[in-house]
Amino acid sequence: MKINEIIRTRRKELKLTQEQAAEYLGISAPAVNKWEKGVSYPDITLLPPLARLLKVDLNTLLSFEDDLTGEEINHFCNEVFSVLKESGYKEGYELAMKKIREFPNSDSLIYNLAGFLKGTLLMFPVPDEDKAKYEEKIRELFERVAKNSETDWRIRGGALNMLVSDYITAEDYSRAEELLAQMPEPGVDKRPMLTLLYRKQGKVEEAVKMTQQKLLQAAGDVQNCLITLMDIYKKQNDWENMEYYAGKCRDVVELLDLWQYGKYMVDYEMAVAEKDADRTLELLGNILEEMGTPWELSKSRLYYKLAEQKENSGQQTEIFKRMRTGLLTELEKSEEFAFVRDRQEFTELIEKFRGDGGPA
Numbered sequence: 001m002k003i004n005e006i007i008r009t010r011r012k013e014l015k016l017t018q019e020q021a022a023e024y025l026g027i028s029a030p031a032v033n034k035w036e037k038g039v040s041y042p043d044i045t046l047l048p049p050l051a052r053l054l055k056v057d058l059n060t061l062l063s064f065e066d067d068l069t070g071e072e073i074n075h076f077c078n079e080v081f082s083v084l085k086e087s088g089y090k091e092g093y094e095l096a097m098k099k100i101r102e103f104p105n106s107d108s109l110i111y112n113l114a115g116f117l118k119g120t121l122l123m124f125p126v127p128d129e130d131k132a133k134y135e136e137k138i139r140e141l142f143e144r145v146a147k148n149s150e151t152d153w154r155i156r157g158g159a160l161n162m163l164v165s166d167y168i169t170a171e172d173y174s175r176a177e178e179l180l181a182q183m184p185e186p187g188v189d190k191r192p193m194l195t196l197l198y199r200k201q202g203k204v205e206e207a208v209k210m211t212q213q214k215l216l217q218a219a220g221d222v223q224n225c226l227i228t229l230m231d232i233y234k235k236q237n238d239w240e241n242m243e244y245y246a247g248k249c250r251d252v253v254e255l256l257d258l259w260q261y262g263k264y265m266v267d268y269e270m271a272v273a274e275k276d277a278d279r280t281l282e283l284l285g286n287i288l289e290e291m292g293t294p295w296e297l298s299k300s301r302l303y304y305k306l307a308e309q310k311e312n313s314g315q316q317t318e319i320f321k322r323m324r325t326g327l328l329t330e331l332e333k334s335e336e337f338a339f340v341r342d343r344q345e346f347t348e349l350i351e352k353f354r355g356d357g358g359p360a
Contacts (some may be wrong), residue, residue: 007035160182
């Protein structure tokens, strides 16, 4: 709660009138009324006696220890996303920063908003001269969380991971190594024991959901490892090994009911690496189509219990379309795709999906 809400709530809980509170503090009743409406705030010299009157500590009175729940943070991210769509990245970013200023000690809020702003920076048009500034501000948010030794390691570790990735991309390897050294070894995964407990208790639904969560994470980890191996050999121009890992990645997508985008993407990477224009354009069409289709976990017997927590078809579709817009922009600008730009099929794909993917 904000300070005005705390004053009003505690005064009423203690059954004090505004006149009584004013009398005890030696001020006027209208002043207390303005505090509670948020029109004005108590003078700094009145904070200690006010806290004593309301029987709260100063941290509580000033909301220093106030935090948001996970549901509140998710809801706010949805609000920011709506502003991004309607008014642009600058307005969405400013709304997020305003919330952070309101809850400056909420590492969970700061971490989640930093990740959200980083992801949406790729989806929404931002002038090139502003993009680097936003990236630096977002990096500062992750640094802020990473520096707090009292932060939950699930949050702090996530912030450190994001920073390490950024510094590796920027080729600042010494800073990346420094941050990696701060990270502890992975903790114990308690999900297998929780699943066993649920089974013993006869909580079948909970046991199935927990196991499906672990399976989905493991499937994603396997896919990411194969993509990494494929990328390593791509940079070495080792087409034989690249094709081998691409094939394994296709198998994993089919076997473990992963998003079909993953299957098309590895074939697309192969085609681009080999500069096979016909194959590249064919697969590009499949990828762009797939990016407009939500991944429906409810249709998979492997993950159907996770459908509620993973699916929000409206927002998911919007996010995928924004991802598609980012890909289209890269296709038009990057030298890597120069070998297909003079093809009529390329122009037709750009025109078709540009109109359906949100603003460029």
